[in-house]
Every structure is written in C-alpha cells, then in structure tokens.
Amino acid sequence: MEDSSRVSERGAGWACQKIGxxxxxxxxxxxxxxxxxxxxxxxxxxxxxxxxxxxxxxxxxxxxxxxxxxxxxxxxxxxxxxxxxxxxxxxxxxxxxxxxxxxxxxxxxxxxxxxxxxxxxxxxxxxxxxxxxxxxxxxxxxxxxxxxxxxxxxxxxxxxxxxxxxxxxxxxxxxxxxxxxxxxxxxxxxxxxxxxxxxxxxxxxxxxxxxxxxxxxxxxxxxxxxxxxxxxxxxxxxxxxxxxxxxxxxxxxxxxxxxxxxxxxxxxxxxxxxxxxxxxxxxxxxxxxxxxxxxxxxxxxxxxxxxxxxxxxxxxxxxxxxxxxxxxxxxxxxxxxxxxxxxxxxxxxxxATHTIPRVDVGGVEEDEFRCYPLRGDSLSFYSLLYSRRLHLRGLYVTPEEGVALMSRQIGNVPPRPASNLRLTARMRWAARMLGGWPMPFHLPVGRFFHRWISELSDWDxxxxxxxxxxxxxxxxxxxxxxxxxxxxxxxxxxxxxxxxxxxxx
Ligand SMILES: [Fe+2]
The missing domain is CATH 3.60.21.10 (Metallo-dependent phosphatases)
Structure with missing residues (x-):
C-alpha cells in the first residue's frame, strides 16, 4: 500500500492537481x-x-x-x-x-x-x-x-x-x-x-x-x-x-x-x-x-x-x-x-460511511472493520457539499478535522495518521449536523441524499x-x-x- 487514503490526504485524492x-x-x-x-x-x-x-x-x-x-x-x-x-x-x-x-x-x-x-x-x-x-x-x-x-x-x-x-x-x-x-x-x-x-x-x-x-x-x-x-x-x-x-x-x-x-x-x-x-x-x-x-x-x-x-x-x-x-x-x-x-x-x-457506528456486528471488532471512503473523508466530503449548497462556511470540516472527529466519536485507532488536533465546538456542531456525531436528526447523507439532494450539489x-x-x-x-x-x-x-x-x- 504505497499511497492511499489510509496513508495521506493526497492518497485520498484531496490534493487533486489535475482531473483524470x-x-x-x-x-x-x-x-x-x-x-x-x-x-x-x-x-x-x-x-x-x-x-x-x-x-x-x-x-x-x-x-x-x-x-x-x-x-x-x-x-x-x-x-x-x-x-x-x-x-x-x-x-x-x-x-x-x-x-x-x-x-x-x-x-x-x-x-x-x-x-x-x-x-x-x-x-x-x-x-x-x-x-x-x-x-x-x-x-x-x-x-x-x-x-x-x-x-x-x-x-x-x-x-x-x-x-x-x-x-x-x-x-x-x-x-x-x-x-x-x-x-x-x-x-x-x-x-x-x-x-x-x-x-x-x-x-x-x-x-x-x-x-x-x-x-x-x-x-x-x-x-x-x-x-x-x-x-x-x-x-x-x-x-x-x-x-x-x-x-x-x-x-x-x-x-x-x-x-x-x-x-x-x-x-x-x-x-x-x-x-x-x-x-x-x-x-x-x-x-x-x-x-x-x-x-x-x-x-x-x-x-x-x-x-x-x-x-x-x-x-x-x-x-x-x-x-x-x-x-x-x-x-x-x-x-x-x-x-x-x-x-x-x-x-x-x-x-456516506461516517454514519456507520462503532462496528460490533457478528462479533467483528471495530479495528478489524474496513471501509472506503474513510469515515473522516466521508464527513469532510459531505460537509463540503452542504457548506457550498447552504452557503454555510462553518459547516465545512477539513479532511484532517474529519478524521479526528470520527476517530473521537468511534473510539478507534485513527485510520490515517493525524496531528494532535484540538476539536472545537464548531467542528463538533458540523459533525452533528451531518450525522457523524449523535443528534436526533441530521442532514440527509444516505439514499435520500443520493435521490434528492445530490442533484443540487453540482458535484463534478x-x-x-x-x-x-x-x-x-x-x-x-x-x-x-x-x-x-x-x-x-x-x-x-x-x-x-x-x-x-x-x-x-
Ligand atoms: Fe444502487
């Protein structure tokens, strides 16, 4: 595994210099x-x-x-x-x-x-x-x-x-x-x-x-x-x-x-x-x-x-x-x-993968579970979509913040090395709004998003x-x-x- 989303943000495609x-x-x-x-x-x-x-x-x-x-x-x-x-x-x-x-x-x-x-x-x-x-x-x-x-x-x-x-x-x-x-x-x-x-x-x-x-x-x-x-x-x-x-x-x-x-x-x-x-x-x-x-x-x-x-x-x-x-x-x-x-x-x-809770189904332990995109990248991806669409800059969390927020919430070994980031109230609010942290309701990020909202996101x-x-x-x-x-x-x-x-x- 040379470069992937588990190694660096570049490997996740966040630093996209040139479209394919x-x-x-x-x-x-x-x-x-x-x-x-x-x-x-x-x-x-x-x-x-x-x-x-x-x-x-x-x-x-x-x-x-x-x-x-x-x-x-x-x-x-x-x-x-x-x-x-x-x-x-x-x-x-x-x-x-x-x-x-x-x-x-x-x-x-x-x-x-x-x-x-x-x-x-x-x-x-x-x-x-x-x-x-x-x-x-x-x-x-x-x-x-x-x-x-x-x-x-x-x-x-x-x-x-x-x-x-x-x-x-x-x-x-x-x-x-x-x-x-x-x-x-x-x-x-x-x-x-x-x-x-x-x-x-x-x-x-x-x-x-x-x-x-x-x-x-x-x-x-x-x-x-x-x-x-x-x-x-x-x-x-x-x-x-x-x-x-x-x-x-x-x-x-x-x-x-x-x-x-x-x-x-x-x-x-x-x-x-x-x-x-x-x-x-x-x-x-x-x-x-x-x-x-x-x-x-x-x-x-x-x-x-x-x-x-x-x-x-x-x-x-x-x-x-x-x-x-x-x-x-x-x-x-x-x-x-x-x-x-x-x-x-x-x-x-x-x-979204950031809405998957800490994994315990069928006796699988969280750190044995794998997903792509990483929950933190998924949170950052959706925060970018919504912050643009709703013109709410505060809703955006960076990929680094995403990984830190999700590892804190899930309680797992951070899947990508991250610096010791301090989580602010604003970041936690954004994670709640997007379904990554517990809250009774959040913005749609699953099937409903795919059907009804992805159209409005100009995501190209x-x-x-x-x-x-x-x-x-x-x-x-x-x-x-x-x-x-x-x-x-x-x-x-x-x-x-x-x-x-x-x-x-
Ligand atoms: Fe499908």
Whole structure:
C-alpha cells in the first residue's frame, strides 16, 4: 500500500492537481438527474413495490422458465476456462452514465489488465434498467475492457421488469407478459400504476453492442461455439448463475427489489452450494452492511446466510452491491472466517460511511472493520457539499478535522495518521449536523441524499471516492483487493490500494 487514503490526504485524492482522463471518455457532459419529473414518474415502481409488494419473484420465475425453454443450461452454469491461477474484477452499482461512473474506468482498465472477466453486482442501469440506456451506461464505459462482463441485477434493473437486463446479458426476447407490462398478473392498484417495460430500440441496441463486439468480450460460449435453441449466442443463462472456473465457483444470485429469493432460486442455490469447490457469493444486497445483518430470506424458509455459513458449502466470501461505498466485515463462523464485503462504489453517487457506528456486528471488532471512503473523508466530503449548497462556511470540516472527529466519536485507532488536533465546538456542531456525531436528526447523507439532494450539489469535481475490486487466485489462496477511483489523474495512473485480504482456499 504505497499511497492511499489510509496513508495521506493526497492518497485520498484531496490534493487533486489535475482531473483524470476519464472526462474524454464521456459521451456528453450531462449529469444524471433524479429530479426530472419524468425520472421520478419512471421510478414509480420503486414506491409501488415498497408499499404494495414486490412482484419480482413471480416475474423472475417466468424469465427462468423462458430461458430453460430456450435451451439455457439447466443448472444456469457458465463454464469459464480461466486456468489454475486467474483474476477478475467486481464492480457494484455502476449505471448512472455520468462523471462518477466514467471516473472508475481508467483505473479499472489498468488494474484489470490480464483479468479473465468482470462482474457487475447490482444496478447496472439507473434509474429503471431500461434496455435503451445500455449504450452510455454500459457498452461505452466498458468498451475497452477486453474480457466478458457478467452481472446480477439490482433493484433498479427490476423497475423495468428486468427486460433490459435479460435482453443485454442473456439475449432473451421479451416475455409475452412483459409486453403487456405484467399488468394482467398484478392485481389492483399496483397493476394499474405499474410502469410498463420500455420497448427496446433493437437497431440502437445492436449498434451499442458493437462497442463491446469482440469475440473475447462476448464470452466463453461463443468461443466454444455453443448456441441456445434459437441459434443465438448465449453469454449468461439467466439473472442468477454460477461461473465454474474449475478452481472456484462464483455464485451470483438475484435478490430482486426487496432483497429476497424465490423458492426455485433458493433450491438452485442450495444445490449449487453443495458442490465440493470453494465458493464466493455475489449478491445484489449485502448480508452485512452498516453494522447490521441482513440474512436474505428464501421463500419457503431459511436464509441465504444459512447457506453461506454451512461449513459443507465452503463459502469464503460474500460480495454485495446496493450501498454505494466499500465495507468489509471478517465474520468468524466456527473455526473459519468468512469475508462479507460491500462493494457498491462502482459508479453511482457515494453513500456516506461516517454514519456507520462503532462496528460490533457478528462479533467483528471495530479495528478489524474496513471501509472506503474513510469515515473522516466521508464527513469532510459531505460537509463540503452542504457548506457550498447552504452557503454555510462553518459547516465545512477539513479532511484532517474529519478524521479526528470520527476517530473521537468511534473510539478507534485513527485510520490515517493525524496531528494532535484540538476539536472545537464548531467542528463538533458540523459533525452533528451531518450525522457523524449523535443528534436526533441530521442532514440527509444516505439514499435520500443520493435521490434528492445530490442533484443540487453540482458535484463534478474529484475526489469521487469510488471503488472496484480485483480478485485473484494465486497458489492456494484467494486475494481480494479494493482499489480507489478518485477522478484525479494521479490516482488514475496509480490506483490506490485501499484494502487487501488473503483467504486460504
Ligand atoms: Fe444502487
């Protein structure tokens, strides 16, 4: 770890002399916006699912049945000829198509050299997963990544009934019911208001696909000359899958809108998990996040975490998106340690880490926990946004003050060396206003901020505090590395290594 946010403010990207080259990759300067009335109206399925129930399990069953009908592998297995030693990338929550997504690309290409494939975990396309938005939010940003990309959907991909996701990743034609917007199957108000999936402009999609049209980018199936019954090339069998590398199974699950598994997927997961190879789980929703445990229920009983913890199943790590930052919880299960990772910082606006309390979940101790951005940088980042927006200079805390304030509050070893700073009443007030120190209410810095306030912040200057993962199987171990993308040229040239863990296989 040469220079990173744990070493210096420069490593965190605070001393950004020059903006990165990612600006040149962007198709236009438009910023993704949640505040447009059309965006909000298109996102209404999010509210409907929350209030009136999540229809994704029943719709997923139809997609899966249709894929089987088309001749997809019955075990949803993807053979990957990666060799004894190999590496791959994992990115979470990518698809906003704006500066913060493109800022990840140069570092990802650099660190991703020689990787066999990449995986996107959750929210490939914001706001509603539309098949018409893949050009600038998927194909263009990753056009120079030379290997296949697999994905598990996030809640946002489901707001389109998964139509865009299934079309792009699985080459699936629309479901008959999808053409009717699932309305006949959704009773009452939800059926009436539920947004229909976007009809896909196939000509535009075919043109967009050319951006990642090389055989090596399209996947193993093509090289092996395997087609499905319709004679189409198939890259990914469905919304959930298992990548069989021969050495390690990488199991991807689809947690839909509200973070649960349908019965059929649960049965498949249990079956796949009982195979003898060591495994990593990739999920749309993390099992441990923000010092809380979300075991992910399976319809009919049991949870995904029960499957992960069963020693016979040999899971060594779980990686989930959904929350737009990086967190790692080494959880001891009997005599083993399972690494539970959140990695949702692959593109969309950063969620705060300074609101994560002193970590004690699942027996993890605070000083074993890792996050990026550091809580102090997260506090400073949000204080800068709000102090500018509200014209309140006193609300700003410097990165150094941020680290000192958060280490005092959390009671941990300061994650970055800091001078002996005296905390003033003004600094403590700012930390309270921003949710870093206890107070009954504070300014929004989580999901609510992302939806409603990030738009007002004109945040187009680094550091962005984005992250991606590089995983490698070397010898008898698996190494997970978290790299930062700040948007600064310095960290594009040499992406900071923010965290690293080695797991014996
Ligand atoms: Fe997300």
């Amino acid at each position: 080259t990612f600006e040149k990759l962007r198709p236009n300067q438009s910023t993704f916006t949640w505040l447009r009335p059309t965006t909000l109206w298109r996102s209404r399925n999010e509210i409907l699912a929350r209030w009136l129930g999540d229809p994704s399990p029943q719709v997923r069953r139809r997609w899966v049945a249709a894929q089987r009908e088309r001749g997809a592998d019955p075990g949803f297995r993807v053979p990957v000829a990666a060799g004894e030693e190999f590496s791959f990338l994992v990115l979470g929550d990518t698809g906003e198509g704006d500066a913060s997504q493109y800022a990840v690309v140069p570092g990802m290409l650099k660190i991703g050299q020689g990787t066999s494939f990449a995986i996107i975990a959750s929210d490939v396309i914001y706001p509603t997963g539309s098949g018409n938005e893949y050009c600038d939010k998927f194909f263009r940003p990753y056009k120079d990544y030379p290997a296949p990309i697999y994905a598990v959907p996030g809640n946002h991909d489901w707001y389109d009934g998964l139509g865009g996701f299934m079309r792009v990743f699985c080459d699936a034609p629309p479901l008959a019911l999808q053409r009717q917007g699932f309305r006949p199957s959704l009773p009452g108000l939800r059926g009436l208001l539920w947004k229909k999936p976007d009809p896909i402009d196939e000509t535009a999609l075919a043109k967009a696909r050319e951006l990642r049209g090389l055989p090596a980018q399209r996947g193993q199936y093509e090289r092996r000359g395997r087609r499905d019954r319709d004679g189409r090339w198939a890259v990914q069998p469905g919304p959930y899958w298992v990548l069989d590398t021969g050495r390690l199974l990488i199991v991807g699950i689809d947690t839909g809108i509200d973070g649960t598994l349908d019965r059929e997927q649960g049965e498949w997961l249990r079956r796949v998990s009982s195979e003898p190879l060591p495994k990593i789980l990739i999920t749309g929703k993390p099992i441990y996040v923000n010092n809380a445990h979300h075991p992910c229920p399976i319809e009919g009983g049991g949870t995904v975490d029960d499957v992960v913890r069963d020693p016979a199943n040999r899971y060594v790590a779980v990686i989930g998106g959904d929350v737009h930052n990086y967190q790692r919880y080494p959880i001891r299960v009997d005599d083993r340690t399972i690494q539970y990772v959140v990695s949702g910082g692959g593109g969309a606006f950063t969620h 200057t680094p550091p962005f505090f984005k992250n991606f993962l590089h995983l490698s199987v070397v010898g008898d171990s698996l190494r997970i590395r978290c790299y930062a993308a700040t948007g600064c040229l310095l960290q594009e040239i040499d992406p900071p290594l923010e965290d690293e863990v080695e797991i014996p296989l």
